[in-house]
Amino acid sequence: FVCCISFWILFSQGKAPAYHLILEGILILWIIRLIFSKTYKLQERSDLTPKEKEELIEEWQPEPLVPPVSKDHPALNYNIVSGPPTHKIVVNGKECINFASFNFLGLLDNEKVKSAAQASLKKYGVGTCGPRGFYGTFDVHLELEDRLAKFMRTEEAIIYSYGFATIASAIPAYSKRGDIVFVDEAACFAIQKGLQASRSNIKLFKHNDMTDLERLLKEQETEDQKNPRKARVTRRFIVVEGLYMNTGDICPLPELIKLKYKYKVRIFLEESLSFGVLGEHGRGITEHFGINIDDIDLISANMENSLASIGGFCCGRSFIIDHQRLSGQGYCFSASLPPLLAAAAIEALNIMEDNPDIFQTLRAKCKRIHRALQGISGLRVVGESFSPALHLRLEDSYGSRENDVKLLKRIVDYCVNRGIALTQARYLEKEEKCLPSPRTRTGQSCFWIPFSSNYKNKCFTLYSEFHFRY
Template identity: 55%
Template structure:
């Protein structure tokens, strides 16, 4: 009997000392619990007779796990590639000149790199058995990061095991919900996914249009002046590609750097294509424009194109790069790249450093190919002349579905005649600004004049037959 008044006093003392909002929340929670209990008691589940249950079961139709696939869906008609991929490629039984894959420097055919990868395979096995932070780091991973940082003349590098996840992880590792990102409207799909994951406010400026970008920056500046308290907590990022996958154009980096300084932005540059293709030594767009790399806060590169391996990397100051080892989701939760392919990437960097003439050879080949394809009668050429990625568009504009069907027919006829090309594929209902249908042409340094002439003649003949 003595315990009851004592307990009541204790409860009363707790409520008296607790903040008012805490008491209100606890009372509301108690009322909610009581309401749920009594509501459930009053509204018992409806009971059915066995006959009614049988009738309901007989009428029930489960929804399919996978929806109906259109009869003309591309996945139902895959092209079969046989043998090793290089300058020549076997597609559907046709031996073709390869203008479809992204081996810009032709290192997939390098015997030295292949032998080094086989030696690494015998030493380490195939897989690395886990993410980098969980038994997945081997000495070759550390060596590759050290070599990349040294090659790019930056403080530190971090390597990802999948090229797509590199930029898609790097952006949300830094930019959060309260931040603002300015991005080119033609950025690739991996960047778009990174922008979505950041949950930041995104402003897209017209492709390579610095006046439109500055217009957006001025508008943001005016908004900041109206709310300086919020502006002080908001970080601003600028995201661009060195060479745009969706257009083949080079971004005007010097102008971006000037705007970065003027409006106090953090600049992220995706050099997935430009790394190993631009610059005297293949260091990418910063070397091409002779821009100090310290002006770019984070450089993201790919190992799946010029390097002929897998994965991607980020380079920058130690302070910036080290942050990704705990917050880059693609780094933390993906198994590290196979040691044999990591060793292949190291050997490719050896080639970069020992044979810088390969970059001049590539740029010469891309220029020759560009000049030749610019003469096509029924197709117009898009992309910079030294970009290894180019786009061919139908000159007489038609609706999207018609253009896509015509380009698919051109691809099929070209492959039959011994030229491997592809029509650029996009997730049209998901892309922010879906590009116009095109043929995506890729150049490589192994192309000879006769190869370029053959490619031009084949495209000219096929496009004339189909489009005229």
């Protein structure tokens, strides 16, 4: 309508050039065409006959809800453990020496811990029926957070109801899209899921290789110099583990601290294996190396290894922890930790504080077991001698990963049948960023029966006998 009026005014006054009038006329004709043309064309439709429908239904094959699995899949073949996981356990009705548990301090069967949990159960009931922000906060939760903060010598702590979700929630609470995370390629699966949820730019460096990490940091520094405006709003993190779940190695924390201040990055430390293990009082890798805990921006650990409970915690400065109370997804949207488990963790902390010698006992037994497993034909011990989580992997591959896994499964079954309980490390092969090689995983506890030469000879003899026969 506006085009028609302007065209008529310009034409009647004779002030517009010819090309302008031609353009206006074309626009008017195009508008008229759009008004009177159909917006869609009806397509010819032919309905199927009843016979054709029946034939299509007979030919259709639905896809399975889950992919087919072999009868040898570990989910279909599992061992059944009876009784508490002490130094001896009953596996499939047979008593075995326990080399499979991560009950490092032996507190799962501690009478004080069980009594504290039972008293809490009578007082509070089983669960909390809500997240922390919605009537899910009990006084024992606040007490546990306060005790953890004091034990770790940090300003504040926050607890989660599930160990895996702790670091997986903490990472995306701070690192967002566009941020950069430098992570060790041997990082555990929980860290990988946290990185995936953060949608940050992930840069993997070789396992415990500080030269490779510094190379990546220098490259990033060069990129930042090209675009300083973007660099000012980009956050950079280094994510490592104190003791690596997938390797049993300890991270070189002193070197990481130097790189932190040199290249201005933040460090997130996952200490699920090192908390309650390393250090004179079990405070983890910072105490082990004598490093000020304030040099670490965030420490995360689960309570499922040393504290004989469930869940996890993060600790650090108050403004860092407070941010998680609104941004940590596992904290905001999950039902809070059952009070009985919080009470059990508090009692476990009491035992750790009252008996600091248990950490020296644990390390001494770990070293003795490490020495005892050396020299086994065909197998190599992986991990630090003071790590309670040791890995046994094949020295040479047997042609494929599938063959290696089957051989390790036979070793585990062979040992279980002869009174030694081991466990095989399992991975989600299609989802792991850097898939570790097949291996068995052993766990130690400081409350085992004294590790005598008879146990050493039995372990060595069984492994050697297996390789001699197979």
